[in-house]
Amino acid sequence: MEFMNDFISQYGYLAIFLLLSLGIIGLPIPDEILMMFIGYMCQEGNLSFTLSIILSFLGSSTGMIISYLIGNKLGKPIILKYGKWVGLNNKRFTKVERWFQRFGPWTIIIGYYVPGIRHLTSYISGITQMKFRYYLAFACFGALTWVLIFISIGYFVGVTF
Numbered sequence: 001m002e003f004m005n006d007f008i009s010q011y012g013y014l015a016i017f018l019l020l021s022l023g024i025i026g027l028p029i030p031d032e033i034l035m036m037f038i039g040y041m042c043q044e045g046n047l048s049f050t051l052s053i054i055l056s057f058l059g060s061s062t063g064m065i066i067s068y069l070i071g072n073k074l075g076k077p078i079i080l081k082y083g084k085w086v087g088l089n090n091k092r093f094t095k096v097e098r099w100f101q102r103f104g105p106w107t108i109i110i111g112y113y114v115p116g117i118r119h120l121t122s123y124i125s126g127i128t129q130m131k132f133r134y135y136l137a138f139a140c141f142g143a144l145t146w147v148l149i150f151i152s153i154g155y156f157v158g159v160t161f
Helices: 002-011 013-025 031-043 049-086 090-111 117-127 132-157
Strands: none
Touching (some): 002 013, 002 031, 013 049, 013 117, 031 049, 031 132, 049 117, 049 132, 090 117, 090 132, 117 132
């Protein structure tokens, strides 16, 4: 927490953007705690609530786009080659693809609220070749609601860390 506080204090909104982008891609950054802390900093007058929402949204959306592109370009060959080592053989992968084609858009939105799942949904969307515009609409909607909720919790409840 101290690292995030120092990083945000030093680099401001750029830090918010970078931390959320990297957290969505998969680095071990506690995104929900970060956003509640940002909300608290807004309440204390250290950050603008509106700018924090915008940069958090842009950061998480950027992370989702990068993850999608990685999954789209590299994911399927890696899964087909190494998936068997983690129990994801061709038969299981085909089931994942079918399931994701049916429920993928809703998984993207709901996945924002489940750590770990949020990271996988973007990669799987790319791997399963979900249309980018379709993916982007659901990912951005999920990002906006997720950011609004968690920053608002920090702002209105005054969560301190």
